[in-house]
Amino acid sequence: MIRLRKLARAASLLTTPLAPEDILALFNPVFSARQLRGVVTRVVPETADSATIFFRPGRGWQAHLAGQWARIGVELDGVRHWRSYSLSAPAGQDPAITVSDMGAVSGTLVRNTRPGDVLFLAPPQGDFVLPEHPRPLLMLTAGSGITPVMSMIRTLVPHRPDSDVVLIHTARTPEDAIFREELAELADQFPNFRVIHWFTGERGRIDFSSVAGLEELCPDWRQRAAYACGPEGFLDDAEALWETETATAEPASEATLTIERFSTKLAGGAGHDGGLVTFESSDREVEADGDTPLLDVGEDAGILMPSGCRMGICHSCLIPLRAGQVRDLRTDEVHGEPGQLIQTCVSAAAGPVNLDL
Amino acid sequence: MTIVSDKPDLSEDAPQPKAPAAVKTRPGALAETGSPTLRPPAAAHLSDEQIAELGRELDAIKDDILAKRGASDAAYIRRMIKIQRGLEISGRATLLVSKHKAAWVAGTTLLSFAKILENMELGHNILHGQWDWMRDPDIHSTTWEWDFVTPARAWQHTHNDLHHRWTNVIGKDNDVGYNLLRMDADQEWKPFNLGNPLYNALLAPVFEWGIAIYDLELNDYKEGKKSKEALTKDLKALGRKALTQFTKDYAATPAVAMLTGSGKQALYGTLTANAVRNVWAHAVIFCGHFPDGTDTFTEEMVEGETRGDWYVRQMIGSANISGSKFMHLMTGNLSHQIEHHLFPDIPSNRYAEVAPKVQEICRRYGLPYTTGPIWKQVGSTWAKVFKLALPPKKA
Numbered sequence: 001m002i003r004l005r006k007l008a009r010a011a012s013l014l015t016t017p018l019a020p021e022d023i024l025a026l027f028n029p030v031f032s033a034r035q036l037r038g039v040v041t042r043v044v045p046e047t048a049d050s051a052t053i054f055f056r057p058g059r060g061w062q063a064h065l066a067g068q069w070a071r072i073g074v075e076l077d078g079v080r081h082w083r084s085y086s087l088s089a090p091a092g093q094d095p096a097i098t099v100s101d102m103g104a105v106s107g108t109l110v111r112n113t114r115p116g117d118v119l120f121l122a123p124p125q126g127d128f129v130l131p132e133h134p135r136p137l138l139m140l141t142a143g144s145g146i147t148p149v150m151s152m153i154r155t156l157v158p159h160r161p162d163s164d165v166v167l168i169h170t171a172r173t174p175e176d177a178i179f180r181e182e183l184a185e186l187a188d189q190f191p192n193f194r195v196i197h198w199f200t201g202e203r204g205r206i207d208f209s210s211v212a213g214l215e216e217l218c219p220d221w222r223q224r225a226a227y228a229c230g231p232e233g234f235l236d237d238a239e240a241l242w243e244t245e246t247a248t249a250e251p252a253s254e255a256t257l258t259i260e261r262f263s264t265k266l267a268g269g270a271g272h273d274g275g276l277v278t279f280e281s282s283d284r285e286v287e288a289d290g291d292t293p294l295l296d297v298g299e300d301a302g303i304l305m306p307s308g309c310r311m312g313i314c315h316s317c318l319i320p321l322r323a324g325q326v327r328d329l330r331t332d333e334v335h336g337e338p339g340q341l342i343q344t345c346v347s348a349a350a351g352p353v354n355l356d357l
Numbered sequence: 358m359t360i361v362s363d364k365p366d367l368s369e370d371a372p373q374p375k376a377p378a379a380v381k382t383r384p385g386a387l388a389e390t391g392s393p394t395l396r397p398p399a400a401a402h403l404s405d406e407q408i409a410e411l412g413r414e415l416d417a418i419k420d421d422i423l424a425k426r427g428a429s430d431a432a433y434i435r436r437m438i439k440i441q442r443g444l445e446i447s448g449r450a451t452l453l454v455s456k457h458k459a460a461w462v463a464g465t466t467l468l469s470f471a472k473i474l475e476n477m478e479l480g481h482n483i484l485h486g487q488w489d490w491m492r493d494p495d496i497h498s499t500t501w502e503w504d505f506v507t508p509a510r511a512w513q514h515t516h517n518d519l520h521h522r523w524t525n526v527i528g529k530d531n532d533v534g535y536n537l538l539r540m541d542a543d544q545e546w547k548p549f550n551l552g553n554p555l556y557n558a559l560l561a562p563v564f565e566w567g568i569a570i571y572d573l574e575l576n577d578y579k580e581g582k583k584s585k586e587a588l589t590k591d592l593k594a595l596g597r598k599a600l601t602q603f604t605k606d607y608a609a610t611p612a613v614a615m616l617t618g619s620g621k622q623a624l625y626g627t628l629t630a631n632a633v634r635n636v637w638a639h640a641v642i643f644c645g646h647f648p649d650g651t652d653t654f655t656e657e658m659v660e661g662e663t664r665g666d667w668y669v670r671q672m673i674g675s676a677n678i679s680g681s682k683f684m685h686l687m688t689g690n691l692s693h694q695i696e697h698h699l700f701p702d703i704p705s706n707r708y709a710e711v712a713p714k715v716q717e718i719c720r721r722y723g724l725p726y727t728t729g730p731i732w733k734q735v736g737s738t739w740a741k742v743f744k745l746a747l748p749p750k751k752a
Binding site: 077079080 | 387420423426427428429430431432439442443446449485486489490491492493494495497498499502503504513514517518521522601602604605608609610613667701702
């Protein structure tokens with residue numbers, strides 16, 4: 001490896017200002033170490049609007065733990081968009097994401113991904129992982145919230161006869177329930193795994209307002225380490241139930257709940273209202289109106305803002321957006337994704353904005 | 358997180374610096390309405406309302422392109438990058454056996470094309486931010502570095518900001534003659550200018566070094582407008598860049614070629630390729646603002662400029678080169694200099710489509726639209742270089 005690096009350095013004498021990998025990338029797109037990429041190897045439809053995408057990552061990827069997620073970059077009409085997806089493949093195997101069509105990016109992934117396509121990647125991360133020491137587990141999932149839990153079940157159930165897992169998965173209809181057949185097979189095959197499918201189309205949502213509903217599905221739920229993943233409302237209800245339980249139980253309850261939230265929407269108001277602008281590295285916050293360029297906002301707050309033409313042509317004033325959205329003062333378009341570089345001289349705050357400066 | 362309490366109040370009743378609309382409050386910012394203190398002669402026949410309407414028409418052209426920009430444009434620039442890299446490695450590889458004459462000719466030709474494409478269609482345009490919208494960190498104005506001696510960041514400052522903002526304003530846009538040549542009758546004549554044609558001829562084959570020195574802004578330093586620290590920093594950046602560039606073309610490539618006994622020939626090959634690119638880039642860039650028919654401006658013509666006036670200045674201060682598709686590609690679409698100056702950050706592959714619309718607008722508003730084949734435009738700039746070497750005739 002060290003010799004390889006020396007070789008690369010020698011080769012770069014010939015390729016500068018490019019790196020040797022830029023030349024190698026002509027032959028294989030995953031050769032870039034600057035930008036982690038993966039090549040799609042297989043796409044498996046799961047339900048009518050979800051699919052599992054298997055990919056072979058390039059150098060720089062780390063093997064994932066069961067339950068972790070990764071940021072995936074996809075190009076839509078030439079523009080790179082990043083979203084986070086849970087990895088559904090078991091730990092120790094080639095990564096895969098299971099995506100449900102819920103918007104432009106996930107829809108493109110589900111419908112238009114083909115083997116051979118290149119995905120942009122960020123290494124897996126997340127703390128929604130299995131406990132270090134064996135414990136009986138209770139998984140509560142709703143809709144696409146099954147994906148990280150599926151990775152846990154696939155990792156644990158077939159390989160650990162001493163494991164004890166109960167999964168309560170809710171979906172609208174049997175047709176909408178991702179991994180339904182595989183879960184049934186696992187439950188048949190392994191006595192240490194029990195699956196309960198709950199179809200909200202038939203029975204409505206699980207009642208988390210009291211312990212009775214849960215008690216009925218899983219009587220020993222208090223002895224289990226619980227994991228929950230699903231939409232906001234589902235998680236809020238589960239969280240409330242566990243909080244009440246741990247606060248009131250006599251003697252003190254061992255019940256624990258680990259939650260994975262997917263915050264899909266950024267808290268950003270659109271329109272001309274402006275918002276609180278946070279310059280993160282400078283540790284400053286300023287309230288800005290919706291018509292003042294962020295460049296002026298920053299300068300007025302004494303921030304050393306990069307600047308140039310002040311009319312949107314020279315791109316000298318680019319600053320990475322950490323969170324929030326901005327309004328292009330030329331076109332009125334409201335846009336912004338974390339990491340996107342924005343032209344501060346022609347962009348105003350559209351709701352709260354965090355800048356990496 | 359600390360909250361700044363000394364932040365000026367932005368609410369409506371807070372005292373705001375009020376200035377007449379026509380007076381700029383910040384450098385570079387355009388006035389909303391009104392007109393410059395003096396409108397350039399070529400546009401003097403137009404009213405404020407006409408200029409405003411012209412501005413709206415050009416804005417609409419840009420909006421149209423931004424709405425269409427997408428996957429096909431992304432595919433275009435990626436294809437160009439692949440082609441360029443293919444030319445680059447095949448050219449350099451062929452030079453490794455360049456003791457054979459045919460290999461020398463082929464290798465030098467391939468490398469010359471690679472360097473021209475890299476400098477113009479890729480480097481210049483990517484560094485303008487024309488492809489930033491793709492959000493691809495590998496094809497981005499903030500990360501791109503080019504096969505040219507001057508560091509990308511230094512060039513972006515003098516070019517994107519200073520030149521494009523102050524296009525052809527004498528005293529503001531140093532691209533008018535690059536502090537070396539007398540390229541406008543309004544520039545004061547000094548005996549030094551007698552050498553105009555000689556300097557230009559010497560500059561062409563080493564153009565990249567000329568640009569590198571120009572980007573150091575030595576005049577600003579002499580006049581105290583640039584600090585010593587800033588100059589030292591720029592010099593260091595240039596030193597590092599120049600060293601790697603020099604090593605690649607004049608040491609590493611010939612060294613590897615020595616294995617086949619082609620060291621000397623490979624050195625001549627890279628020297629030639631750089632010279633070819635330099636002469637070509639020099640020719641194309643001089644055709645951008647110096648041919649007959651392009652105007653230069655005084656500072657009072659900029660004072661109080663509206664968006665429409667700014668557009669007018671870009672159009673009548675620039676000149677196009679007519680020619681084939683291949684010709685446009687080889688100039689990095691700088692043959693569409695007028696369109697490029699109107700919209701410096703739209704993708705270069707779109708200029709050809711914009712050009713007829715811009716030309717039609719110029720015709721309708723009675724504004725000059727300067728264009729011509731390359732030999733004519735190059736001839737015209739050289740005529741200017743010779744003519745302005747001599748002192749102005751006393752009236």
